[in-house]
Amino acid sequence: MDISVPLHGKVALVTGSTSGIGLAIAKTLAANGADIALNGFATADQVATILQDMRTETGRKVEHFPHNLADFAEASALVSAVSSQFGKIDILVNNAGVQFVCDLDHFPDDEWHRLIAINLSAAFATTKAVWPQMKSRGWGRVINTASTLSFQGEPGKSAYVAAKHGVLGLTREAAIEGAQSGITCNAICPGWVMTPLAEKQVKAKAEALQVSFEEAARQVVRADMPTGRFVAPNEVAAAVLFFCSDAAKSVTGTALPIDGGLLVLGAYQVEAAK
Numbered sequence: 001m002d003i004s005v006p007l008h009g010k011v012a013l014v015t016g017s018t019s020g021i022g023l024a025i026a027k028t029l030a031a032n033g034a035d036i037a038l039n040g041f042a043t044a045d046q047v048a049t050i051l052q053d054m055r056t057e058t059g060r061k062v063e064h065f066p067h068n069l070a071d072f073a074e075a076s077a078l079v080s081a082v083s084s085q086f087g088k089i090d091i092l093v094n095n096a097g098v099q100f101v102c103d104l105d106h107f108p109d110d111e112w113h114r115l116i117a118i119n120l121s122a123a124f125a126t127t128k129a130v131w132p133q134m135k136s137r138g139w140g141r142v143i144n145t146a147s148t149l150s151f152q153g154e155p156g157k158s159a160y161v162a163a164k165h166g167v168l169g170l171t172r173e174a175a176i177e178g179a180q181s182g183i184t185c186n187a188i189c190p191g192w193v194m195t196p197l198a199e200k201q202v203k204a205k206a207e208a209l210q211v212s213f214e215e216a217a218r219q220v221v222r223a224d225m226p227t228g229r230f231v232a233p234n235e236v237a238a239a240v241l242f243f244c245s246d247a248a249k250s251v252t253g254t255a256l257p258i259d260g261g262l263l264v265l266g267a268y269q270v271e272a273a274k
Contacts, residue, residue, distance in 0.1 A: 007244060008033035011086045013079070015069060015126065016096030018042040018050060020195030021145065024233035025093055025240050030058040032241060034091065037082040038064045061086070069096050069122035070114055079129035088137070089130050091244055094123035094167075095145040099197050101156040101204070112159045119163035120170070127174055131183075140183035141244045144171050148191050148259050168255055175253030184252035186243045191259030192220060194230045227260035 012029045016022040018040030030036045036054065038047075047064045054062045063085060067078040083089055098118050100111040123144055134140025149161045150168040167187060174185035192198055194217075206216035221228055236258050242248050257263050 006033055007091075010034045010090040010244075011037065011082075011088055012091035012093065012244075013037040013039065013082050013089050013126070013130075014093040014095055015039045015078070015122065016145075017093075018047065018064075020197065021190065021193055021233045021236050022093070022095040023050070024237040025095060026062075027054060027057075028234065028237035028241050029091065029093075029244065030054055030060045030062060033060070034244075035061040035086060036063075037086060037089070038062065039067060039069070039078060040064075040096065041066070069125075070117045072117065072121055072125050075122040075125035076129045079126055083130075083133065088133060090134075090137075090139065091141045091143070092126060092130050093143045093145070093240060094126060096122055097145060097197060099157070099160055099201065101201065103156055104158045107158055115159035116163050116166075119160065120166040123167055124170055127170070127185075131178075134178070134183050135181045138182040140178065140181075142171075142174055142178070142183065142185040143240050143243050144185070144187045146171065146187040146189045146255060148189050148257060148262050150187070150189055150255060151257075151263060171255065172253045179252060184243065184249065186248075186252060187255045188236055188239050188243075189255050189257045189259065190231055190236050191225055191257070191262040192230050193233055193236060195233065198230075221260075224265065225260035225262050226265050229260065231258055231260055 007029060012034045014022050014026045017026040017038045026036050026038055051062055051064060065078055065081055067074045069075045096118055098115055100115055127142055144167050146167045147164040150164040153161050171185050171187040178185055202213060202217050202220060206213045221230060239256055239258055
């Protein structure tokens with residue numbers, strides 16, 4: 001079977017793609033021939049640099065859309081704006097995500113609503129908005145960035161854990177509903193990836209323990225991941241590329257851990273504690 005991934009003629013919308021995992025995904029899809037709609041917060045200079053670099057490196061059409069995914073209507077409007085400028089959307093990667101860490105009994109209501117809106121509701125809004133055109137063409141790829149926290153909990157992350165469990169449920173439901181329309185929907189479930197989101201958490205740990213950032217990072221990885229290293233963003237991007245390929249046309253409703261063995265270690269620790 002040919003497992004090459006020629007995406008020429010395809011248009012991909014990647015949310016949360018001005019940094020970290022999302023940017024790595026966007027660059028990987030562009031390198032394989034897709035035109036790219038970026039979405040995410042960044043300064044005008046940062047966006048200009050990203051656009052220039054990607055256009056130069058890949059020769060693809062790349063545009064940025066600044067829609068705020070905390071607003072359900074804007075998330076839906078993002079699909080309309082991209083479709084208007086590019087003519088269609090073939091690949092949707094719901095990657096936008098935010099984090100807030102606080103004990104359940106002190107968790108601010110506004111942070112709960114913000115995390116659910118960006119991490120879960122926005123993925124539903126964009127998927128719902130893009131669904132009719134994917135069905136009409138008989139082809140579509142939806143990839144959701146979930147997390148290892150789609151399978152387990154972690155203290156202080158009630159909203160994030162709830163949202164990521166919801167993303168996994170949405171993925172499975174979309175997979176069922178799209179199965180006979182040529183639409184697949186899968187989830188990637190990264191462990192610790194050194195992104196701006198993870199960096200904030202490592203900094204907080206370093207401050208709490210009064211150790212260096214490097215030492216805090218080592219402690220995080222050593223405690224959670226048997227590989228002893230952070231997952232690289234391009235490793236996550238490679239999984240997304242596979243899901244976009246014809247080789248994965250029968251792969252749908254899958255939640256793929258990319259976690260350096262984090263979930264395996266967690267299961268082992270539970271068993272060892274019995």
